[in-house]
Amino acid sequence: MPNTRSVPTVDDVARIAGVSTATVSRCLNSPDRVVEKTRDKVMKAVKKLGYTPNFGARVMAAQRTFTIGAIIPTMENAIFARGIQAFQEELRRRGYTLLVSSSAYQPDIEEEQIRALVARGADGLLLIGYDRDQSLYDYLKRQDVPALVAWAFSADSEQPSIGFDNRSSMSALVQQVLNLGHRSLGVISGITRGNDRAVQRLQGVKDAVASNDLPPETLKIIETPYEIENGAIAFSRLMSANADLTAVICGNDVLAVGALRQAREMGLQVPGDVSITGFDDIELARIVTPQLTTVHVPHREMGRKAAIELISMVEKTSPGISVELDSSIQLRESLGPVCC
Amino acid sequence: MPNTRSVPTVDDVARIAGVSTATVSRCLNSPDRVVEKTRDKVMKAVKKLGYTPNFGARVMAAQRTFTIGAIIPTMENAIFARGIQAFQEELRRRGYTLLVSSSAYQPDIEEEQIRALVARGADGLLLIGYDRDQSLYDYLKRQDVPALVAWAFSADSEQPSIGFDNRSSMSALVQQVLNLGHRSLGVISGITRGNDRAVQRLQGVKDAVASNDLPPETLKIIETPYEIENGAIAFSRLMSANADLTAVICGNDVLAVGALRQAREMGLQVPGDVSITGFDDIELARIVTPQLTTVHVPHREMGRKAAIELISMVEKTSPGISVELDSSIQLRESLGPVCC
DNA sequence: TTTCAATTTGTAAGCGCTTACAAATTGACC
DNA sequence: GGTCAATTTGTAAGCGCTTACAAATTGAAA
Numbered sequence: 226m227p228n229t230r231s232v233p234t235v236d237d238v239a240r241i242a243g244v245s246t247a248t249v250s251r252c253l254n255s256p257d258r259v260v261e262k263t264r265d266k267v268m269k270a271v272k273k274l275g276y277t278p279n280f281g282a283r284v285m286a287a288q289r290t291f292t293i294g295a296i297i298p299t300m301e302n303a304i305f306a307r308g309i310q311a312f313q314e315e316l317r318r319r320g321y322t323l324l325v326s327s328s329a330y331q332p333d334i335e336e337e338q339i340r341a342l343v344a345r346g347a348d349g350l351l352l353i354g355y356d357r358d359q360s361l362y363d364y365l366k367r368q369d370v371p372a373l374v375a376w377a378f379s380a381d382s383e384q385p386s387i388g389f390d391n392r393s394s395m396s397a398l399v400q401q402v403l404n405l406g407h408r409s410l411g412v413i414s415g416i417t418r419g420n421d422r423a424v425q426r427l428q429g430v431k432d433a434v435a436s437n438d439l440p441p442e443t444l445k446i447i448e449t450p451y452e453i454e455n456g457a458i459a460f461s462r463l464m465s466a467n468a469d470l471t472a473v474i475c476g477n478d479v480l481a482v483g484a485l486r487q488a489r490e491m492g493l494q495v496p497g498d499v500s501i502t503g504f505d506d507i508e509l510a511r512i513v514t515p516q517l518t519t520v521h522v523p524h525r526e527m528g529r530k531a532a533i534e535l536i537s538m539v540e541k542t543s544p545g546i547s548v549e550l551d552s553s554i555q556l557r558e559s560l561g562p563v564c565c
Numbered sequence: 566m567p568n569t570r571s572v573p574t575v576d577d578v579a580r581i582a583g584v585s586t587a588t589v590s591r592c593l594n595s596p597d598r599v600v601e602k603t604r605d606k607v608m609k610a611v612k613k614l615g616y617t618p619n620f621g622a623r624v625m626a627a628q629r630t631f632t633i634g635a636i637i638p639t640m641e642n643a644i645f646a647r648g649i650q651a652f653q654e655e656l657r658r659r660g661y662t663l664l665v666s667s668s669a670y671q672p673d674i675e676e677e678q679i680r681a682l683v684a685r686g687a688d689g690l691l692l693i694g695y696d697r698d699q700s701l702y703d704y705l706k707r708q709d710v711p712a713l714v715a716w717a718f719s720a721d722s723e724q725p726s727i728g729f730d731n732r733s734s735m736s737a738l739v740q741q742v743l744n745l746g747h748r749s750l751g752v753i754s755g756i757t758r759g760n761d762r763a764v765q766r767l768q769g770v771k772d773a774v775a776s777n778d779l780p781p782e783t784l785k786i787i788e789t790p791y792e793i794e795n796g797a798i799a800f801s802r803l804m805s806a807n808a809d810l811t812a813v814i815c816g817n818d819v820l821a822v823g824a825l826r827q828a829r830e831m832g833l834q835v836p837g838d839v840s841i842t843g844f845d846d847i848e849l850a851r852i853v854t855p856q857l858t859t860v861h862v863p864h865r866e867m868g869r870k871a872a873i874e875l876i877s878m879v880e881k882t883s884p885g886i887s888v889e890l891d892s893s894i895q896l897r898e899s900l901g902p903v904c905c
Numbered sequence: 906t907t908t909c910a911a912t913t914t915g916t917a918a919g920c921g922c923t924t925a926c927a928a929a930t931t932g933a934c935c
Numbered sequence: 936g937g938t939c940a941a942t943t944t945g946t947a948a949g950c951g952c953t954t955a956c957a958a959a960t961t962g963a964a965a
Contacts (some may be wrong), residue, residue, distance in 0.1 A: 231951090248943085250924080260942085275703075277704075278682065278910080280624075280685050281620070281686055283923080285622050285920095285951065286922040286923040286924080286950055287950090292681075292685065299650075300650060303646075306640050317674075322666065322678070324665070326653075326664060326668060327653065334657075342625075345630075346620055346621055388869070397760075489854070509929080512793065574951055585914065585916075587915060587916075587954075588914060588915070590954080621951080626920055
């Protein structure tokens with residue numbers, strides 16, 4: 226029964242080409258195992274019918290998808306864009322397809338997305354940061370789907386990861402700030418709950434203060450979600466409550482840009498009246514006026530290496546190693562010495 | 566044979582729960598068609614085994630995935646971020662999962678991604694702009710996968726779409742520029758090849774010039790890919806070749822921001838020495854100094870409505886209609902009257 | 906207690922593909 | 936031409952799930 230109604234199947238191709246379905250399958254998957262004349266016939270039939278293999282069936286039969294999934298906290302600002310782009314490029318080069326979804330920084334949505342991607346046959350997963358329910362890691366292990374953590378690195382986690390040390394990077398940055406004479410700092414942190422990177426960064430700020438023998442009261446801390454608008458609001462709140470602040474350390478560039486905008490709106494000179502720093506060194510950092518002093522993160526390198534490592538894990542040539550990348554401090558216009 | 570080795574299947578669950586596989590399936594898909602006591606047994610077995618349905622098999626059997634795919638030209642800058650975010654939120658609200666991939670503005674990659682998504686069982690696709698090979702549309706039709714075009718609207722295409730009129734919006738913006746006395750305009754357009762939105766925008770610029778009875782030589786046009794850096798380079802080239810330009814119209818905000826940065830570097834006052842305009846009104850536009858005059862695009866509305874419409878198409882409650890949204894001009898600091 | 910319609914459950918046939926294994930073909934060599 | 940190993944192709948058994956249909960169960964009404 227020639228199956229006229231719908232999408233062509235391997236059987237249709239086999240019938241048209243006058244061969245068996247096995248041969249059709251082989252033509253598509255290991256062409257060298259089939260003699261040229263036959264292959265031509267089959268390919269002609271494939272073209273004629275506009276046949277595309279059904280993915281579900283293929284996955285089920287072959288137990289393999291060449292798809293990698295990535296769940297990032299947000300697509301709305303550019304924090305992850307560069308790294309993911311590089312990740313995708315490298316995957317593509319190696320014959321894998323990337324599917325991305327975003328969790329809006331919400332653990333329950335992240336879990337949902339992880340399950341969705343696994344269910345859809347992702348061969349491996351890229352996850353941002355360590356902090357998630359152990360049951361999720363168990364689930365992934367049970368499903369035999371390797372996962373690589375990125376944007377974070379912790380020597381004492383056995384979870385494979387590729388990233389940098391958020392804590393010490395931030396600490397180094399704040400050290401620079403302190404070196405310039407600042408003794409009263411505002412901190413606009415991202416929400417730390419469920420976000421180990423934000424936790425680490427905040428801890429880094431505290432480390433620097435402590436190692437300079439300054440009291441904890443040196444810091445005025447606000448937590449707020451990573452959005453420009455929130456950066457502006459937090460900055461405003463911070464400055465009006467603490468007139469003596471000479472510098473504001475932000476948990477990332479997005480918050481810092483908001484702070485910067487608000488400073489301008491309040492008629493404050495940056496860095497004359499107040500210095501502002503960011504973290505991540507996204508494109509934005511060099512576009513705003515004044516340009517943002519921030520921590521440079523090797524986004525592209527991280528993305529590329531993550532792809533390579535994750536594929537190794539998927540193909541079982543690596544058990545999953547952890548790699549620490551260097552970050553560096555980008556001194557730009559928004560940080561200056563404490564004035565007068 | 567108790568299948569100890571690997572991931573649990575529906576058979577395992579059925580065996581443990583002491584029911585048939587059909588019942589297990591029903592518990593998961595239409596729980597109300599199964600009596601509570603049985604359901605409890607099954608759910609307990611599911612939990613005990615940590616069972617998750619195999620997606621491939623499910624798709625194959627049910628011919629449905631509740632997955633929507635979107636292929637956007639780039640994730641690297643924020644042009645599509647807001648709209649896609651809204652798109653995803655609405656999809657999620659309605660029980661669909663979004664999978665995104667990006668094409669780097671390359672038609673062959675886009676085709677690959679479309680096929681990948683269809684193959685992975687996407688129930689419907691969101692595509693950016695109209696301009697792609699007819700064979701791709703044919704393919705989608707053959708696979709019975711509805712596609713909705715976004716970020717563009719053309720009354721005379723039969724392809725369902727949701728977007729705005731890039732051409733007339735741009736024309737209106739340029740009209741404003743001309744009203745301010747500018748008579749020699751630089752244009753930094755995106756690459757028009759394979760990008761109907763860029764074509765339309767450029768055409769809009771020309772429309773405005775023509776309808777003011779100005780000669781085509783009024784415009785000095787450069788095409789370059791949408792990247793900040795390219796905007797800067799193009800601006801520099803434009804200004805050094807044409808000393809008399811008083812305004813530069815950019816194909817989008819990303820290019821405009823690059824132009825702005827370059828102007829600053831060249832010591833040019835904006836808008837004192839030269840006015841600069843963008844298009845899209847992404848977040849960036851309000852962050853740079855001076856703030857960018859641009860065309861506001863209803864990103865979130867577009868995303869949300871796209872989700873609603875695409876789902877209707879998938880569920881066959883709509884044949885796929887086209888919707889035109891309004892855009893509006895955002896006059897901000899970067900545009901001023903021609904000086905002296 | 907019967908009867909019978911409504912509800913719940915089970916049986917088994919696919920969904921479209923891959924692949925182990927068997928069968929058929931090829932052609933180098935005697 | 937006949938042998939035999941190597942190559943090519945075909946047969947058929949799944950992969951894990953859904954669902955049409957049939958069988959079994961339930962319980963209200965007679």
